[in-house]
Amino acid sequence: MAASSQVEQIETTCVSIGATYEGRDPALLERMLPLVDYIEVTPETIAEKNGSRISLSKDVMSELRNISHDVKFIVHGVGLSIGSHEGWSPTYFHLLDELLDQIEVAWHSEHLAYTKVDGEHLGIMLAMPKTEEALDMVCQRVIRMQDRYKLPFLLENVVHVIPDAPGAYTDAGFLNEMTRRTGCGLILDVYNLECDAHNHGFDIQGFLDELEMSNVRELHVARGVEDNGFLLDVHSQIAASSTVALAQKVVRESEGNAKVAVYEFMPEAVPGLGYDAITDQLHRLRAAFGN
Amino acid sequence: MDLATQQRKLLGLFRSTYEATAEDDPYIRRVARSRDLAEGKKNIALWRVWVFERTCALTVNLLRRRNLLNNLVKEFITAENISPFRETQAPAFLEWLEKSEDHLLASVASFELALMRVREGDQQTHIISWTVEPASILHCLAKDLPFGAEMRAGQYQTIVSSRIPGHFEILELMTATSRAESR
Numbered sequence: 001m002a003a004s005s006q007v008e009q010i011e012t013t014c015v016s017i018g019a020t021y022e023g024r025d026p027a028l029l030e031r032m033l034p035l036v037d038y039i040e041v042t043p044e045t046i047a048e049k050n051g052s053r054i055s056l057s058k059d060v061m062s063e064l065r066n067i068s069h070d071v072k073f074i075v076h077g078v079g080l081s082i083g084s085h086e087g088w089s090p091t092y093f094h095l096l097d098e099l100l101d102q103i104e105v106a107w108h109s110e111h112l113a114y115t116k117v118d119g120e121h122l123g124i125m126l127a128m129p130k131t132e133e134a135l136d137m138v139c140q141r142v143i144r145m146q147d148r149y150k151l152p153f154l155l156e157n158v159v160h161v162i163p164d165a166p167g168a169y170t171d172a173g174f175l176n177e178m179t180r181r182t183g184c185g186l187i188l189d190v191y192n193l194e195c196d197a198h199n200h201g202f203d204i205q206g207f208l209d210e211l212e213m214s215n216v217r218e219l220h221v222a223r224g225v226e227d228n229g230f231l232l233d234v235h236s237q238i239a240a241s242s243t244v245a246l247a248q249k250v251v252r253e254s255e256g257n258a259k260v261a262v263y264e265f266m267p268e269a270v271p272g273l274g275y276d277a278i279t280d281q282l283h284r285l286r287a288a289f290g291n
Numbered sequence: 292m293d294l295a296t297q298q299r300k301l302l303g304l305f306r307s308t309y310e311a312t313a314e315d316d317p318y319i320r321r322v323a324r325s326r327d328l329a330e331g332k333k334n335i336a337l338w339r340v341w342v343f344e345r346t347c348a349l350t351v352n353l354l355r356r357r358n359l360l361n362n363l364v365k366e367f368i369t370a371e372n373i374s375p376f377r378e379t380q381a382p383a384f385l386e387w388l389e390k391s392e393d394h395l396l397a398s399v400a401s402f403e404l405a406l407m408r409v410r411e412g413d414q415q416t417h418i419i420s421w422t423v424e425p426a427s428i429l430h431c432l433a434k435d436l437p438f439g440a441e442m443r444a445g446q447y448q449t450i451v452s453s454r455i456p457g458h459f460e461i462l463e464l465m466t467a468t469s470r471a472e473s474r
Contacts, residue, residue: 048411049379079375085295091376117302120372123335126301133294161331162322165297199327227337230330234337268341 015219015251015289018074018262019282020235022046023060025267029067031275035282038072038106039064040262043095044079054091056098064103074218074260075099075108076187082141082155083114083128093148100149109154109187109218112138112178125158130167130174135181142182154217156187159195159233160202171202172210179215185257189220190246191239195231204246213253221247221285222264236269238281244288251289261289292316304328305335307369336364339373339380346381349403349432350388353396356438363388382407394422395442398449399432402459405451409458416454421447426461 018038021029022045032039046060064073080092096108113125128134138155145153157175169177175186196202221244223237251258263281265273300319303309311323322328340360343351354360367373367387373380385407388400398421405417424443431438446464 044376045378047376047378049376049382054376054379085298114298115375117298120302120306121375122302122305123339123368123373123375124305124331126298129294129297131294137294161334162301162327163318163325165318199330227333228326228330230326232330232334232337234334234341236341266341268345 107152129165130169154185185217416452
């Protein structure tokens with residue numbers, strides 16, 4: 001099948017569209033605003049260091065407050081490290097508190113992963129082993145998160161950078177049990193699934209067949225580059241048609257619970273992509289998701 | 292293998308501070324010899340390079356010209372505990388490069404770091420020493436132009452301060468010869 005023919009019109013389910021915005025690019029924001037319902041904000045990327053204290057950029061927060069009547073916000077962290085054996089990152093909570101004091105958000109989310117071990121940063125997110133020990137620990141932390149913030153909390157599947165460790169659960173089984181125990185929702189990053197399929201022969205269909213799809217609240221759509229035969233989880237490209245088609249499939253199977261598809265890209269990629277390509281992507285997503 | 296042990300060993304593999312042995316769990320040995328680990332490390336470096344391209348363009352340009360960028364980023368990743376906060380990564384990289392024995396690299400990194408701090412509101416005055424004339428170097432790096440045939444050697448300083456229009460000025464220090472000639 002030709003890639004361009006993979007994307008179909010969704011007839012029954014309308015999904016809102018979101019996009020990453022990390023501030024400091026008002027011209028891009030102006031182009032995106034008419035095309036998105038949600039702006040995804042990552043506290044760590046709008047943070048600044050003032051002496052020894054890390055806090056949110058006043059300029060970026062002002063930008064966000066100024067558009068709060070035009071768009072809804074969702075928060076998507078990268079630095080919580082919910083899966084670190086020794087504990088999560090307290091700095092993340094300071095930033096999230098600061099952000100929630102200033103803007104209203106629909107829900108917040110993080111990655112089902114760890115980024116640090118004993119205070120040392122990995123520089124990358126690693127997926128959790130699918131063991132009882134890991135599941136118990138993550139579930140306790142999700143519940144603490146839900147107790148602290150009276151907002152829906154979602155966790156995202158991350159790409160498998162390295163082979164999976166032996167565990168008691170499959171990937172989907174782990175997510176099903178986590179959502180069952182905690183009531184948290186899921187973000188499915190469908191590009192991550194494609195990376196796993198390409199790099200490790202991951203069975204996407206088998207995963208989707210096993211996953212409780214009604215727990216999926218949000219989708220992430222992105223594209224990176226291929227290096228040495230590996231698809232890298234870097235958000236530097238316009239999403240492939242296959243990625244959008246996979247997102248559509250998830251939406252169809254989510255029983256109406258998937259609410260938004262977010263196009264993710266790094267600010268570093270903007271000069272190479274250009275504003276036109278980003279807005280074209282958002283137009284195509286709107287068309288693909290029935291907007 | 293419990294979670295803590297697994298995470299510590301994987302951290303060591305990623306940071307190249309641990310080598311798997313025959314006594315290790317089969318999973319750790321499998322990861323250690325996998326292509327995935329090498330690709331994961333490259334991925335980490337790639338993310339850092341993208342951040343540095345955006346946040347410290349002058350220094351990155353110089354490193355690219357000298358074909359040092361990838362190796363030095365990898366060295367930096369191994370040597371330093373890099374914060375996930377992107378805005379802290381470039382200052383940390385520049386602070387690390389300031390210690391370089393390569394005078395030009397150290398000067399460019401110091402200059403860019405000082406400029407970054409002043410633009411963020413730092414009220415201090417930063418003085419950076421140069422062993423070559425900096426104006427043409429900085430111009431070529433900023434505009435991505437080739438360096439002239441010869442860098443003009445000499446003793447110079449760049450003064451970086453919020454009180455200076457444009458935030459910096461260049462001073463040529465008098466050499467012993469020029470001092471004698473001026474008498």
